[in-house]
Amino acid sequence: MKQFRKFLCRLGAHGPEWGGHGLSNASQSNAIVGPGHRRCKHCAAEWVAYEAASNSPYRVLAWRRLK
DSSP states (O other), X not given: OHHHHHHHHHHTOOOTTTXXXXXXXXXXXXXXXXXXXXXXXXXXXXXXXXXXXXXXXXXXXXXXXXX
């Protein structure tokens, strides 16, 4: 399973909520660096959360990849 995850990292086929959901949940693949900031433990890709513009009456969370 670990080799499969590393393969997905090389393809870039994963995101900040891979294996855990929400701002405060970590997983075996993603580490929480700071508030709204995640890092993949396999390939060191980083994401930052921001509030996206939306027509929804609720706040919408989106992720932007840093590196």
